[in-house]
Amino acid sequence: MNLALSDEQVFLREAARGALSRHKTVEAARDALENPSALPDLYPMAVEAGWNGLLVDEDHGGAGLGVFDAMLVAEECGRVLAAVPLLGLVPATAILNAAGDESLPAVATGELRPVYLPARPPSELEQGWTVEPLSGLTRAEAPRASVDGDRVSLDGTVAFVPDAPGAALLVVIAESEDGSPIAAAVAADSDGVAVEPVMRYDATRSLGHVTLSGASGRLLDVGADVLADAWYVAQSLIAAESIGAVQTCLDTSVEYAKERFTFGRAIGSYQAIKHELTEVLRQLENSRGLEYYAGWARKDKPDEFPLAASAARSAAGHALDFAARSMINVHGGIGATWEHDAPLFFRRAQLSRRLLGGTHDATDRVAEESLSAAGA
Amino acid sequence: MDLNDTPEQAEYREKVRTWLEAHKDEAPSRSGSSEDKTYIDARRAWQRELAEAGLAGVAWPREYGGQGLGPIEQVTVNQEISRAGVPGILDVIGIGMLGPCLIAHGSEEQKTRYLGPMLHGDEVWCQLFSEPAAGSDLAAIQARARQNDDGSWTLNGQKVWTTNAQFASYGLLLARTDPDVPKHKGLTMFIVPIEDGEGVTVRGLRQISGEAEFNEVFFDDVRLEEEAVVGGVGNGWGTALTVLMFERLTIGFGSDSFGSPARLAETIAGDPAARRDSDVRRRLGEILTELTAVRFNGYRALTLLQRGQIPGPEAGLAKVTMVNAAVAATDLGADVVGPEALEPDNEWSYLISFLPGLKSAGGTEPILRNTVGERVLGLPPEPRLDKGIPFSELRAKEKEALAS
Numbered sequence: 086m087n088l089a090l091s092d093e094q095v096f097l098r099e100a101a102r103g104a105l106s107r108h109k110t111v112e113a114a115r116d117a118l119e120n121p122s123a124l125p126d127l128y129p130m131a132v133e134a135g136w137n138g139l140l141v142d143e144d145h146g147g148a149g150l151g152v153f154d155a156m157l158v159a160e161e162c163g164r165v166l167a168a169v170p171l172l173g174l175v176p177a178t179a180i181l182n183a184a185g186d187e188s189l190p191a192v193a194t195g196e197l198r199p200v201y202l203p204a205r206p207p208s209e210l211e212q213g214w215t216v217e218p219l220s221g222l223t224r225a226e227a228p229r230a231s232v233d234g235d236r237v238s239l240d241g242t243v244a245f246v247p248d249a250p251g252a253a254l255l256v257v258i259a260e261s262e263d264g265s266p267i268a269a270a271v272a273a274d275s276d277g278v279a280v281e282p283v284m285r286y287d288a289t290r291s292l293g294h295v296t297l298s299g300a301s302g303r304l305l306d307v308g309a310d311v312l313a314d315a316w317y318v319a320q321s322l323i324a325a326e327s328i329g330a331v332q333t334c335l336d337t338s339v340e341y342a343k344e345r346f347t348f349g350r351a352i353g354s355y356q357a358i359k360h361e362l363t364e365v366l367r368q369l370e371n372s373r374g375l376e377y378y379a380g381w382a383r384k385d386k387p388d389e390f391p392l393a394a395s396a397a398r399s400a401a402g403h404a405l406d407f408a409a410r411s412m413i414n415v416h417g418g419i420g421a422t423w424e425h426d427a428p429l430f431f432r433r434a435q436l437s438r439r440l441l442g443g444t445h446d447a448t449d450r451v452a453e454e455s456l457s458a459a460g461a
Numbered sequence: 462m463d464l465n466d467t468p469e470q471a472e473y474r475e476k477v478r479t480w481l482e483a484h485k486d487e488a489p490s491r492s493g494s495s496e497d498k499t500y501i502d503a504r505r506a507w508q509r510e511l512a513e514a515g516l517a518g519v520a521w522p523r524e525y526g527g528q529g530l531g532p533i534e535q536v537t538v539n540q541e542i543s544r545a546g547v548p549g550i551l552d553v554i555g556i557g558m559l560g561p562c563l564i565a566h567g568s569e570e571q572k573t574r575y576l577g578p579m580l581h582g583d584e585v586w587c588q589l590f591s592e593p594a595a596g597s598d599l600a601a602i603q604a605r606a607r608q609n610d611d612g613s614w615t616l617n618g619q620k621v622w623t624t625n626a627q628f629a630s631y632g633l634l635l636a637r638t639d640p641d642v643p644k645h646k647g648l649t650m651f652i653v654p655i656e657d658g659e660g661v662t663v664r665g666l667r668q669i670s671g672e673a674e675f676n677e678v679f680f681d682d683v684r685l686e687e688e689a690v691v692g693g694v695g696n697g698w699g700t701a702l703t704v705l706m707f708e709r710l711t712i713g714f715g716s717d718s719f720g721s722p723a724r725l726a727e728t729i730a731g732d733p734a735a736r737r738d739s740d741v742r743r744r745l746g747e748i749l750t751e752l753t754a755v756r757f758n759g760y761r762a763l764t765l766l767q768r769g770q771i772p773g774p775e776a777g778l779a780k781v782t783m784v785n786a787a788v789a790a791t792d793l794g795a796d797v798v799g800p801e802a803l804e805p806d807n808e809w810s811y812l813i814s815f816l817p818g819l820k821s822a823g824g825t826e827p828i829l830r831n832t833v834g835e836r837v838l839g840l841p842p843e844p845r846l847d848k849g850i851p852f853s854e855l856r857a858k859e860k861e862a863l864a865s
Contacts, residue, residue: 086463086464086465086466086470086533086760086763086764086767087462087463087464087764087767088462088464088757088760088761088763088764089462089761089764089765091462153462209736209737210737335838339838339839339840342840343839343840343841350841350844351840351841353834353838353840353841354840354841354842354843354844355843356827356830356831356843358840359830359831359834359835359838359840360827360830360831360834362834362838362840363778363830363833363834363837363838364830366775366778366833366837366838367778367781367782370754370758370775370778371750371751371754371755371758371782372754373758373761374753374754374755374756374757374758374760374761375750375753375754375757377462377757377760377761378753378757380462381462381464384462385462385463385464392753393753395746396749396750396753396754399746399747399750400750400751400754445743447746448742448743448746448747448750449739449742449743449746450746451745451746451747451749451750451753452741452742452743452745452746452749453742455722455726455745455749456726456729456730456736456742456745457730458726459723459726459727459729459730460726460727460730460731460736
């Protein structure tokens with residue numbers, strides 16, 4: 086039994102924390118609210134740290150590490166709200182790596198920046214591959230693909246794609262004429278590709294609506310399992326990133342609860358405050374347990390990865406909502422103003438819960454996985 | 462990360478599994494009434510078999526009949542017993558908590574006299590700490606032991622929530638021996654005869670289900686010899702803390718969780734309307750998320766245990782999650798079944814009745830949250846009105862406050 090970080094993983098985490106500490110990421114998150122173009126692009130920093138090649142095999146110039154390692158980096162980014170494009174990068178490299186695609190050496194050096202266009206695998210209640218809609222509860226159909234040899238022509242819109250602006254290579258998941266899912270690599274500057282940058286509430290999160298109109302791409306040699314895996318890799322990353330943010334919310338709130346006095350004593354001595362903060366800790370610890378589960382399952386128990394990643398997303402999503410609101414509550418009025426960092430974490434929580442299918446969809450997937458196991 | 466056993470652990474597991482496979486037909490049923498003597502006797506006999514095979518008191522030192530192994534091996538045995546579908550030892554409280562306390566604080570005579578029969582199920586033990594007016598605030602107990610001129614003690618008072626007292630031979634009892642010092646200081650731990658104890662009355666306490674799983678125990682002028690003291694006069698609080706530490710280990714790594722996530726999923730999967738109902742699915746997803754988190758946090762804790770670290774107060778959070786998720790799971794399972802779930806033989810019925818009380822067992826949720834908030838997060842404690850004040854004075858103040 087060994088469910089703990091290895092020495093290498095501890096080192097990776099410390100290195101990530103060190104690299105991020107050289108950037109004023111939280112200040113940048115605040116400044117970017119008023120001037121989105123002021124947000125520094127942290128992609129060069131990610132390349133310098135080798136995060137773009139984390140999942141790329143060593144043969145192709147990458148680090149050949151696992152999803153759990155990427156999650157540890159994502160957690161550190163979440164802790165300081167750093168705008169590092171991991172949600173777009175990591176699942177894209179997972180697919181490209183599985184395909185042994187020709188782009189890998191350029192991806193590993195950082196010369197070619199890929200992005201994953203998320204598509205949700207089918208479930209009992211939602212047949213077919215779907216993508217984020219522009220608005221509403223009804224999910225949009227995945228782009229349509231017509232395949233001709235190793236070339237693919239693509240049509241469709243994928244809304245709210247994390248890290249799409251600035252990416253040079255789109256990793257698209259689409260449904261072919263016979264309904265089977267395929268993946269294609271499309272140069273972002275090709276004809277028929279439009280990426281509309283979008284900012285919604287959390288300025289640290291670069292998003293884009295991607296429209297494909299007869300865009301031509303290269304068919305990637307991967308099966309449906311790899312495409313489903315990419316969705317759960319994205320779920321794991323957003324979970325890990327949320328866990329980092331929850332940790333900061335908790336640390337900040339605990340510190341304040343020890344220093345702020347009312348009626349002659351520190352507010353942290355009141356059960357109302359103490360119990361709310363232990364609830365944040367409880368949810369944080371549960372999310373962390375599931376983060377480990379997701380990391381372990383991706384490597385050693387792939388059959389359980391959909392369950393593990395969805396459970397981690399569900400727990401961490403709820404934890405971030407709760408922790409961000411608690412941080413505001415514990416700080417009182419000041420916590421709801423721009424004087425404090427709390428609103429920045431609250432903004433992160435508000436957007437995160439609605440991306441990539443939303444927290445609620447991950448919860449439903451947990452149910453789906455257990456029901457299909459039970460009802461076989 | 463690796464959830465597999467080390468080669469040595471795998472070998473040990475195999476040995477345990479083989480023994481259980483060969484002997485499981487001799488085991489009684491996993492569930493039965495604690496009021497049924499025949500069933501309890503069968504469980505005693507099974508405990509003896511387990512003890513003789515080295516599957517009881519796994520972490521006890523060899524000199525007291527144990528195996529001298531670590532908590533990891535104990536967990537392995539728990540897991541294998543659970544896997545084999547047989548009951549474990551009957552006297553979980555004795556072997557898991559009270560025996561280790563005797564080993565730590567008892568005299569050589571006490572260890573020699575009591576540990577062997579405890580291990581083999583010949584003498585079952587019970588824990589006599591809580592009282593009607595002392596639960597969360599355990600140091601407020603009022604059971605009073607007065608020392609006689611010949612060195613013996615006379616005990617009067619009442620204990621409650623006493624599991625296994627119906628058939629226990631002995632109990633480990635926390636009593637007040639000096640009311641004129643602050644409350645944590647005037648306490649002493651005693652070994653008290655139950656079955657053959659003159660002046661001891663055990664009365665079953667019926668729970669919501671109608672069953673009496675635990676008891677009230679009354680002590681009227683019970684005479685205890687000087688040798689009944691464990692860990693020294695006035696040291697009862699420290700001795701009690703040892704028991705509570707082992708309690709954390711016993712509960713945290715016990716083999717049984719309450720309610721089966723798989724059964725819940727099967728119940729829902731078998732009902733076409735339920736499995737498509739978005740509210741049912743959301744509740745199921747949330748419950749399974751919580752239960753899965755507890756399982757993996759258990760593995761994290763086990764990893765630390767293997768590295769020699771004893772679980773700390775944060776273990777209380779797992780209990781909070783576990784109980785609340787079990788309540789939610791039972792509610793959901795029963796909601797899907799409907800009123801029929803409340804029929805006594807229905808699989809959900811027992812848990813519906815059992816779980817509300819479990820919220821207060823082994824530390825109420827608010828008390829656990831206080832402990833975690835203070836000892837893990839480092840938040841300041843609530844101001845206390847009882848610090849440094851002799852117990853007798855506190856009692857007088859309480860009476861005064863009630864009268865005014």
